[in-house]
Amino acid sequence: MKHNIIKYMAAGCLLATVSSCKPDMDLNNPSEVSTNTYYQKISQLQKSLIPAYQALIGRNQGGYCFTTLFTLLAPGDDYQRTYKWSNMYQDTYNTPASDAAAMGPWQDWFNGIMAANLAIDKMNNFAVNDNDKETLNTMLGQAYFLRGLYYLNLASLYGETIPLYDHAIATNADYYPANAAKGTVYPQIINDFKKAAELLPVRSKLYADASNIGRATQGAALGFLAKACLWRPLIEKGKSVDYDTAIAALKKVIESGEYKLNANFKDNFTNNPATENGSESVFEVQMHNGNSWMGGDLSDSWRWLNIGLPDGTGGCWWNLAPTPMAYNEFENGDPRRYMTLWCPGGADFTDMKGNTITFDDMNAKCSSDKDLYGTRKACPDKMISDTDDDFNDPLMRYSDILLMYAECLHFTGHDGTDVNDNTGAKYWIQQVRNRANNIVPSEQSKLWYSKSPGTIPNVDDLLNAAPTINGFKMDNVMNVIEHERCVELMGEYYRYFDLMRWGMKDPKYLEPLKKLGWNENKMYLPFPQEELNNNPNLKGNEAN
Structure with missing residues (x-):
């Protein structure tokens, strides 16, 4: 594609x-x-x-x-x-x-x-x-x-x-x-995704022809149908979420067997052809780095240039940076912190001459904003010679499907007895947290989770411990969903809209x-x- x-x-x-x-x-x-x-x-x-x-x-x-x-x-x-x-x-x-x-x-x-x-x-x-x-x-x-x-x-x-x-x-x-007119845009969005879901084949059928890889599938239409239902309070202010339609769509995606979580979280954010559009990808923007710079080929990404490395490192502009809140949202022992951010204790960057640059080196070169971090997710670990890059941009992953499903179950009164009860929200949150603890052997050898598993607790234990993370106490399932969506999907464009739509309620x-x-x-x-x-x-x- x-x-x-x-x-x-x-x-x-x-x-x-x-x-x-x-x-x-x-x-x-x-x-x-x-x-x-x-x-x-x-x-x-x-x-x-x-x-x-x-x-x-x-x-x-x-x-x-x-x-x-x-x-x-x-x-x-x-x-x-x-x-x-x-x-x-x-x-x-x-x-x-x-x-x-x-x-x-x-x-x-x-x-x-x-x-x-x-x-x-x-x-x-x-x-x-x-x-x-x-x-x-x-x-x-x-x-x-x-x-x-x-x-x-x-x-x-x-x-x-x-x-x-x-x-x-x-x-x-x-x-x-x-x-x-108010009340007309939302129905068209819903109807478009419903028509798309009826017309589109499932992923395995469409992608059997390699030229179709990256195109929208039935799973993508159902996933965004559910997202539109959850985002209704943003689109039609004063209107309630349509949980019934969202649950039916998400359940169909889950039961299709077309998707699964990658064993390695980082595999979702590389430009390796073997992992792009992988089993966890529901829909991603296909990027291609052509021969011209400044976006002249109309197909490239400027993500790493704008939000990647801190100022003064590798020629990046660093126009947006993760905040202390972003760093602190990750629990200690969560490997996703270091696969998402350039931060203390995290990965090293390699410059054009093959030199290793630590985060401390990056921070030392910053003229200001020394309390901020860099974005490693969906950005290169090595200096590239062009302004733009060809890392695909994931717009929806299967982990998002699972967390949306958990949210729907929670708001319809189904938190579940414990993390092993698949009729409840906690079970689906736990699937995402289980993957977060996996060893990532393909990571840089200096990183502890390349050899040892993560140590974040299961959902029940987190609720029992009830720590306060960035002002939200983890003593209820909704706050755990807020936290998990933040760390799992950080840098994937949804945080602002999540806070607003929940804030309407x-x-x-x-x-x-x-x-x-x-x-x-x-x-x-x-x-x-x-x-x-x-x-x-x-x-x-x-x-x-």
Whole structure:
């Protein structure tokens, strides 16, 4: 999948933007390729998905290539901005409408929606024969999945009054939509994921063809359907979580037998082709490091450059850094701390000359922010010669599925008798904690867990000991879920949204954000000012 996306990028992006620029004119150039004349074959419809996938990375650096690192990580309590550009990439609740952080995701993800809508339109109106029906359904399922994912991201970042595009652009009016009516975006997200789950095959069937590896599967659609149900309070403020739909979707993923936890936590975050898109991967962004720098190949990641090594090490910019809260959230004896962070007692970095650099060496070079850490997760351990890298970006892992399932069971009154009771939440949390204690023989030999297991206690023992971690006492299952999601998924973009959605039900989970200046009127990014200037029918949200 990684190479297929790149191979057809130019053609796919072109075709996605050649929709009728002058819809009210009857002039027609018979030699001009247009969306009305091109999509006549299954192979051509397949290419319509390329720009829809590409928007995940971001043609305008607004996706997981660059800007999303700031929009999704900066507002949480586990990351802090370390760059010195005062007019760019603010925290979500301090971002002006003119900021690039507000514009980037909006542009790229709405581009993805436009591409997905074009694909859906052409596929739904394609006269398919019986031999191609399954192939067409698989492609259509991917288009619905991607549209649902982009709207889930956009609605949780900007609120539910974002424009609602449910069809391909056809008229001038389509370019200038008004705000979506409240209560209309969430149902489309849910319906898109449900349609995708019905149309898409399971992972093992789709990935039997190696060219499909990395594409959306039934498991991905079900996983994000569940996530959308849990995130409903963020998208439809005042509405409750749909636990019944989430439980059914998560249970189907678990019972499918298509996924399992990797024995080694770190195997989820390497650029090794043998472990990328592995058994724990539900959906990840496919990155490819081409020949041009500064994102010119539209397929790369700037993650390590922006949030990786501390300032002064290996040429990284270190624009966002894990906070003391992030370091302290890990229990002593949890190997995940050292696979997630550059920190004391952790791994060494190797420079271009083969020199070993410890965290103490890194910290000594910092001109400021010496109380912060670096991000090792999904970043290289050795200096690379290019600005960008090709580490895939996991958006959902099986551990997330298990922890969402535990959360659903907890809130529906099923904590379980103990960690061995698989009808209760504690059992599913324990599966994730069991893996955390595994020996990781492939790790650097200096790291103790390369030879000895981790020592974090089981859930029952943690509850009995009831330590207080960053202000939350581990004396109830919900606080254990909060803690486990934080350490397991740190740096994977969900912390801020977890705290907000839980805070809609119990305000104590908003306290870490309020200490940073959060308030409810600033929970979303403002609509980009450029978009408001261009579209007279669109009004800003409460953050504008």
